[in-house]
Amino acid sequence: xxxxxxxxxxxxxxxxxxxxxxxxxxxxxxxxxxxxxxxxxxxxxxxxxxxxxxxxxxxxxxxxxxxxxxxxxx
Numbered sequence: 001x002x003x004x005x006x007x008x009x010x011x012x013x014x015x016x017x018x019x020x021x022x023x024x025x026x027x028x029x030x031x032x033x034x035x036x037x038x039x040x041x042x043x044x045x046x047x048x049x050x051x052x053x054x055x056x057x058x059x060x061x062x063x064x065x066x067x068x069x070x071x072x073x074x
Contacts (some may be wrong), residue, residue, distance in 0.1 A: 001016065001019070001020045001021070002018070002019050003016055003018045003019075004016070004017045027056065
C-alpha cells in the first residue's frame, strides 16, 4: 500500500491517491526461493555459533577433566 498527498496550486491538500496491491503470490515465491533445503541447513550446522559455542566449552571442560585424571593416575 502506498499513498501520496496531492496538493492544490497554493499548497493546500486536495486529495490523497492511495494504491493497494496484493503481493501475496510474490511473497510466497520469494519465501520458497529463500527457504533452505534440509541439505543446506545441514551444511551450515557446524558453523552455527549458538551450537558450537556451548559444545566448545563442554569439550574444553572434558579435556581438562581427562588431563587432571591422567595426572592423578601417575
